[in-house]
Amino acid sequence: MDFKSLTTFIGSAAIMLSASISYAGDTGIGTINPANNACGFLESVGLKSQGWGVLAGGDYGCPSNMKEFGSASGSFERNDIRYYVISANGKSLTELKIFVNVNNSKDYASARKELLNAANVLMRNLGVESLPSQLSSAINTSSSKSLKINGMDVSLVKMPWGNSGNYSIKLVIN
Known part of the structure; x- marks a missing residue:
């Protein structure tokens, strides 16, 4: 998938797990300068910039x-993750x-594992030892x-996708 397609990807009947981190002021990720230093934070889990x-x-x-990752089933595509x-x-x-699209809701276990792993690595790169147990x-x-x-507002929000049984989870950190 090329850069333009990836940035405009919407997905169909998939679970999107996203970690979105935003900061104001002179603390948190706003202090990572230049910003593109964060591009390599998740290369160790296979998410190359x-x-x-x-x-x-x-x-x-x-x-x-x-x-x-995961397996395709019937008309469902494999799951995927991006950063x-x-x-x-x-x-x-x-x-x-972090976005995890689960196109096969029967394979949510692999999506959960990928998101937890990527979220833990991302948090360590941001100076947080590991995900709090409440978030995990x-x-x-x-x-x-x-x-x-660590001063960041973190929200995990579940959003159903109609009657498909699939849904999105959005993790937002401000």
């Missing part, structure tokens, strides 16, 4: 290559996002949850 550039919507950033680094001004970080538990049960981690 496609390089820094302008994203859809005019923000700057670097999406990772898509990594497929985005986003900067509104091209200099300081605005967001970090919420990811494991696909439950909505809000908490604070």
Whole structure:
């Protein structure tokens, strides 16, 4: 999938798990300068950056290559994960996002494992030893949850996809 397709990917009847991290002021990811230093944070889990550039919507950033995992079933495609680094001004970080699309809801266990692994690595790169147990538990049960981690507001939000049985989970950190 090319850079433009990846940044505009919407997905169909899939579970999207996203980690979005935003900060204001002079703490948190806003202090990672230049912002593109964060592009390699998840290479150790197979999410290699496609390089820094302008994203859809005019923000700057670097999406990772898509990594497929799990198994296809019937008309369902394999699951996939990707990582985005986003900067509104091209200099300081605005967001970090992890997306896991589960196209086969029967294979949610592999999606949970991929998200937990990537989220733990990302947090360690941001100076957090590991995910708090409340957040890990919420990811494991696909439950909505809000908490604070090292001054960051963290929310996990579950969003159903109609009657398909699939849904999205969005992890947002501000």
